[in-house]
Amino acid sequence: MDFALNEEQQQAAEMVRRFAQTEIEPTIGEWDRRQEMSPDVLPRMGELGILGICLPVRYGGQGFDYVTLGLVCEELERVDTTLRVIMSVHMGLCSLTILQWGTEEQKKRFLIPQAQGKEYAGFGLTEPGHGSDAANIRATARREGDTYILNGEKMWISLATKAHNFLVVARTDPNAKPSAGLTAFMITSDMKGVTTGDIHGKLGVRAGSTGWIAMQDVEVPAAYRIGEEGEGFKVAMSALDNGRYTVGAGATGLIRACLEESVAYAKQRETFGVPIAQHQLIQQKLGYMSLWYDTARLLCLRAGWMKNQGLRNTRETSQAKWYATDHSVMAALEAVQIHGAYGFSDEYKVERYLRNSKGAVIYEGTSEIHQLMQAAYALGERTDGKLRCELPAYDTEAWQTE
């Protein structure tokens, strides 16, 4: 068994680390305090190719594999969760879904500009009254000739006011069982009847855009339907297999951030005449954080490896996301505790880490949903059938051919 990352994966991660450290880290605390997203972040991530990291070159991407996507997410969230959130919605939930389910025309229309960073993408499944209960969403789509008319509201949408394109799910058949009556569509923010807004006063991810999309009689060309009518739930759940992977990998970076900041502080801060790193109860916290980091990383790497191989990974991705996000909250709590009163103020970064960590145990499947999923697998009550369109396995030649 080979646990080594190849040179390209390591260099890509290093490049993103440098970008985040050099260009984001110095000012992220200020943007967080202002509850605004820096206007430079998205254009810069697009310019550097981060927004197309694991998409084939022929679709405007950079041709790297799914493991690299995870490493990039880890490096981004090492600096701030909002950076990784961009990858979760733009790449994990939207672009990879188009790669998996989209027609060639849809890939040309949406995937290429998204991979090139010329257009940003979001994902609209959650509604004001439906999160975990995704099969019962209320948004509707009514077919009229070559057009669908969409109505409804989507809530807690990352990049709501920044994205050009959204993958949304709406009910096309009110008479079918809830999960069978849904259909997925690409809509654009400039379509008549689409309005968006940001939500302020969030606990965390304050330097990012989180908001809502309202759709009022939005005319969507039938050519923008992703998958078949009635396949929307499957499309959405497969999107989550990729979104959750980026969330887990990012949370791994957040654990690392907590560990690194805590180690540095513990070596420098003295109590009772010695650095607090010499106190065993501090060491215990560092020891656990180190274990959580390695475990989360290994779970995410396994999920990434399975994606590369073209193996179904719903169970493994759910496990990685559940473990990494739960433990990023625990790591952030311990990091604040190690920092003592200073950790309680925004003078130190761990305060932001703790606030940022909480969202990820709620979105893309609450920790409770993941526990139920894992129990269902363990009890033999859940198996994953073959999808009509699977996420394509990573193929170096196919990905890197221009």
Next chain:
Amino acid sequence: MRIVVCTKETPDTAAKVEVSADGSVSWGDAPLVINPWDEYAVEEALQLKDRGASGITVLAAGTEVTRDALRHALAMGCDDAVLVDDPTLEQADTLLVSKALAAAVRKVDDVGIVLCGRTTTDGGSGLTPVQIGRWLGWSTLTYVSRVLAVDFAAGKITVERLLEEGRQVVESPLPVVISVVKEINEPRYPSFMGIRKAGKAEIPVWSAADLGLEGVAQVQWGAVSAPVTRDVQCEMITAVSVEEAADRLAEKLIADKVV
């Protein structure tokens, strides 16, 4: 005209370098990276290519581990790379390294400019660029902070040097050896495409024999020791304004007879 960038691998700047009693130098598990100063040289080479240079070759004298530094330069956008690797060069000092690099430069066609970082973060002598220039018999312009004008067709370059005394503008015929300071530019990150291309690039190895350097004497290091560490106390001077902080700092420096 072509540009050659000379580089090497150095321990990461965050590494804790230690010298043991037997004189061996170690830096723990810290990774080796491209010498940070050389990234400015690579960036300048890339900008000079935009100003008319025909291509960029990156050279390093080292061993297999040096390939990462070369690949980094390729990933930033250099066209090709050559590793100069020979047992003769093990433990080489700057005089021998510069001799090997100068010989390698001669093997590259139509070189107009050799670019180096001001110094390296390990040895830190800053001698190599000057010695390369001397071996080649070319003008050497050190501490360059700006390339004001370059005309490859006319074979002429005008640069600004950043010296302790101030800025100096000098003009030189090409070919020339240049060492750059970090004020010259802001190095770009390696691009993803560059990383992939660098990963696939063939990096040829030139031996001492390839460079006509057979029989050069190997360097023996008599003794290596760590510099004496000084116990430094750090005192933060705080004030409500920059001006007040500056005044307090000045008073402190005068009181302590530093100035």
